[in-house]
Amino acid sequence: MADGSAEWEQRISALWAEIGDHDGEGFVALVDGLAAELPQGNATALFERASARDSSGRSDRAVPLYEAALSAGLVGERRRRATIQLASSLRNLGSHREAVDLLTAELDSRSSVTGSAAGKPTGGRMPTRVPRASRRSASAGSPATSRCRV
Template identity: 50%
Template sequence: MAVTDFDQWQARVDAVWQDRALSADERIARIDALATELGDDHPVSLFERAGARDSAGRESEAEPLYRRAIERGLDDRRRARATIQLASTLRNLGETDDALALLDAERQRSGAELRDELAAFTALTLASAGDPVRAVSVALTALAPHLTFYTRSVMGYAAELASD
């Protein structure tokens, strides 16, 4: 079946994600069924299939799907999400250097979406890589602009941690 209304299709995918009664295997099966409506090589279909496997703890199955989705071309927001999710998958697989490189490249893209989310996963990856001080610096730098008070102080402390 061909998708004629992408927004309606996405709403059905979102409903699967929101259904907490589904097991991981049921979620994968439903996402896969919806993904076939777009086609096996459609970047959004690949992204959703990867996410279903990733959330089920099947990182090794998710990784190539994320990579293909990114290669096939996603809009800026989905590309940022796919990069974050791929980096998280790589972190869970112990490939922290690759994860950090992906996150850094996405952060440096012009107009990169989801900057705070990128920072959060960079901090997690740095902690997993054995660099907790730098992880705290990244997290504080992302958090500081959202503070009611002490933004300048927290930014200063974050910079100090990064320089040590």
């Protein structure tokens, strides 16, 4: 849970599970309705609104919301996803260098804290091989991975 109640988190997760049942604008409106239940400027609400626009093919409308969510103090897994999704949106809009810089900074911050999967510093480089289990779970289509368009 982030800034919403457990019940709110369940409702936003359920809505994401139904994304295919709605057209883009309809889905955005539903997410906006749930986000409006949180305080104005809430980082979680901003992130969910950005993700809805991004998933509806509106990267141009998602970017300022991702940036606002990060500026508002988004934390945890949503902060990481916002960074990755923002980079993807920037890439879609032709801002390739900015996208690479965001991803590099994210990788550097994670590797400086946790190191690579083998416990060794990565030096900011991506691993050359992804373990088979990671590839399988990444393609499983969970709401978290299906929302990322990287």
